[in-house]
Amino acid sequence: MIALSLAEIAEVVGGQTHDIPDPSVRVTGPVVRDSREAGPGSLFVAFAGERVDGHDFARQVVEAGAAAVLASRPVGVPAIVVEDVQTALGALARHVVDKLGTTLVALTGSAGKTSTKDLIAQVLQRKGPTVWTPGSLNNEIGLPLTALSATEETKFLVLEMGARGIGHIRYLTDLTPPKVGLVLNVGTAHIGEFGGREQIAQAKGELVEALPPADAGGTAILNADDPLVRAMASRTKAKVLLFGESGEADVRAENVRLTDSGQPAFSLHTPSGASDVTMRLYGEHHVSNALAAAAVAHELGMSAEEIATALSEAGSLSRWRMEVTERPDGVTVVNDAYNANPESMRAALRALAAMGKGRRTWAVLGKMAELGDEALAEHDAVGRLAVRLNVGKLVAVGGREASWLQLGAYNEGSWGEESVHVSDAQAAVDLLRSELRPGDVVLVKASRSVGLESVAQALLDGGVEGEVAAR
Numbered sequence: 333m334i335a336l337s338l339a340e341i342a343e344v345v346g347g348q349t350h351d352i353p354d355p356s357v358r359v360t361g362p363v364v365r366d367s368r369e370a371g372p373g374s375l376f377v378a379f380a381g382e383r384v385d386g387h388d389f390a391r392q393v394v395e396a397g398a399a400a401v402l403a404s405r406p407v408g409v410p411a412i413v414v415e416d417v418q419t420a421l422g423a424l425a426r427h428v429v430d431k432l433g434t435t436l437v438a439l440t441g442s443a444g445k446t447s448t449k450d451l452i453a454q455v456l457q458r459k460g461p462t463v464w465t466p467g468s469l470n471n472e473i474g475l476p477l478t479a480l481s482a483t484e485e486t487k488f489l490v491l492e493m494g495a496r497g498i499g500h501i502r503y504l505t506d507l508t509p510p511k512v513g514l515v516l517n518v519g520t521a522h523i524g525e526f527g528g529r530e531q532i533a534q535a536k537g538e539l540v541e542a543l544p545p546a547d548a549g550g551t552a553i554l555n556a557d558d559p560l561v562r563a564m565a566s567r568t569k570a571k572v573l574l575f576g577e578s579g580e581a582d583v584r585a586e587n588v589r590l591t592d593s594g595q596p597a598f599s600l601h602t603p604s605g606a607s608d609v610t611m612r613l614y615g616e617h618h619v620s621n622a623l624a625a626a627a628v629a630h631e632l633g634m635s636a637e638e639i640a641t642a643l644s645e646a647g648s649l650s651r652w653r654m655e656v657t658e659r660p661d662g663v664t665v666v667n668d669a670y671n672a673n674p675e676s677m678r679a680a681l682r683a684l685a686a687m688g689k690g691r692r693t694w695a696v697l698g699k700m701a702e703l704g705d706e707a708l709a710e711h712d713a714v715g716r717l718a719v720r721l722n723v724g725k726l727v728a729v730g731g732r733e734a735s736w737l738q739l740g741a742y743n744e745g746s747w748g749e750e751s752v753h754v755s756d757a758q759a760a761v762d763l764l765r766s767e768l769r770p771g772d773v774v775l776v777k778a779s780r781s782v783g784l785e786s787v788a789q790a791l792l793d794g795g796v797e798g799e800v801a802a803r
Contacts (some may be wrong), residue, residue, distance in 0.1 A: 333375075333412045334428055335360045338412060341375070343544040344419035344427045347412040353398060357410075359399045363480040365473065372397035373600060377421055379473070379741060380404065384417045398738050422507040425476030426711040434486045437507060437628055440493045440501060440536050441516025441555075444621050445470065447613070448516060449492045450649040451625035455642040458486030459634060467650050467730045468670075470494035488632070495535045496525050505542035512561040512631060513539040513570070514553040514624055516562040523706055533560040541571035553627045555620070556581040575627040576620065583627040583664050585619050594687035596622070600640050602630045607640035612647050612653050614666070615683030617676075643764070652785050654683065656669070657792055664691075667788035669775040672700045674710045678717055680777050685721040688773040692724040696760055696787055698732030698778025708736055713753070715740025724772075726751040729760045730782055757783060 339355035342348065349355055353589040361373035370376050370393035378386030378401050390407035394400075400410040403426075404417050416421040437456075439449060446468045451550065453464035463482045465474065470492040482489050493504045520535045544550035550570030557576035565572045575583040585598040596619045597610040608750065611618055622643050629639045648655060652670035664687070668680050674787065677700060684693050695718050703710050713739040716724045728738040734753055741751040754760050764774065764787070776788040 333359060333363055333433060333482070334362075334484055336428075336690065338410070341400075341424060342412045345412065345414050347402070347414040347420060350406040350411045350413050351408060351700035352410040352412075353380060357399055359588050360559050361397075363421075363477060365477065367396075370396045374398045376401045377417060378403040378407070379651065380621035385708065398541050403428060407563070408781060409527060416433075421473065421476050425479040428482065429479050429489070432484065432486065432489075434482055435488045435512070436489045436510045437512040437632075438490065438491045438493050438510035438539055439514035439516065439624070440495065440510070440539050441514075442519030442532060442536070442559075443673055443679075444516050444617065445492050445494070445622075445798055446650050446670075447618065447653055448514075448621040448624050449490055449649070451621055451643065451646050452514075453649070454646040455625050455629045455639060456490065456632065458487045458638060459629075459632065460643050461485045462488040462490060463492070467681050469493060469633075470493070472500075472507075475504050476507055480489055483797075491572065493539060494637040498531065498535050499538070499742070501535060501538040502542065505539060507768050509664045510539070510543060511549055512551045512553065513543045513568075514627060514628060515555065515564060516620070516624055517555055517558045517563045517675070520703065520710065521672060523703055524527065525702055530559065533564070536561075537567050539565040540564050540568035540570065540616070543568055543718065546571040551631050553624065553631065555624070556584075573631055575623040577623075581623075583623055585623055588616065588619055590616055590686045594683055598622075598668070600626055600628060600636060600643070602636045604792055605636035607636045607796070609640045610644045611643060612645070614656055614687060615679055617679035617683070621649035640728050654680065655788075656687075663768055663791070664773045665788050665791050666773065666775045667773055667785060668775060669782075669785040669788055672698070672779045674703075674714065674779050677714050677777060681717055681721055681723065682716070684723060684775040685774060688724070692766075692769065692772045693722075694727060694728045694764070694774040695723045695773060696764070696774060696776045696784065697730060697734070698738055698782035698784050699730045699731070699737075699780055701779040707733060711736035711739035712743075715742075716744035717749075724750070727760050727763060728753045729757060729784060729787070730755075733739050743785060746759075757786050757790075760784075760787050764791060 359375045363375045365377045367389035376393040394409040417541035461747040540552040552568045552570045573583045588598040655667040728734040738753040779785040
């Protein structure tokens, strides 16, 4: 964060200083909410959660060097006390962003936000110092913390924005007003909370409504291949730039194909020229993500050649998202277990099919959460898609939703023993360890709450057992 005195911070957040001998002491380190990350010059934000109260760690963080605590009550050590810690954190983020004047890029969408954000960050880094959302910390706490990690040297600030209802993105854009706003897609993630895709589109479109007008430098970057996203052009006064595979897109892909290993390649076309891209990431769904990143980079002054080179060299910066590891015995484990929705599940299965040409494939899948009344139909459809893509074996892990995955596969293709429903992650591991053969490709994917990353990790830690490895 840019250096600010405790007195300045108190004024910005409307707080009162307590137990601060010298209000001119400056915060020169990061703003953190995890007491383990507190260090010299930091500001510790004390949230009172259901199980852990950050106020209980106040003395510990000051002893570690923190300049003060942002708290909702006096804690016996230097503190700025406010009525609401979250509101104060947001006000501090807005103050810092306004003071910096860095170019702020915000993105949202139902699927692909984190992967696209990682691509944008890696491309823009070539043009100047860039700060971006770590992982998927895209909510009312993670977003301001990311913004507060920017400094005077930061040229680009790339912020992922999530939403679980109408008004959420509007709130986030009030904290960190973007100059460039990107909407990837409108799918069915969290449809149970929103009530329908039209409501999701309403929420996601709040991002483009928050942009400055075109004559003030605002740019809305929209997916030309998604009708609900493309329609958002009418909701903004910003300049509109379209990306996609549509011939009408300003930034588009032509000659899209997958390499033998399942990595996308295409010809990138921008208003400034064309150049070829071969990505290190896996799955054709990354083409759309790459085009979105390319559109942002083009708008910020990069040439087609620069963008193509950066996209071709970019990797995954976030864990458990199509994380591909090959074991010594030739088994390939694809850990995509961070989250799942119908769109990302279909994309992952198609990537598995492409990667597994000539090899035996396994889809180890768990439930997709927050689908509401659509849950049965969507799980059934994913199970059926696994059959249509000729996945070798589906292992559905968990309770009711997993049984729907398995039943969809069974009803689609008389799979019999080619699909199986197991009770939990350990049962899946036991099955895989007994049946995997060298050269197999295993995809592991479910909503985060299922915790299927433990299956992928067990396969990487344990390998295959003796007699199976010898097959």
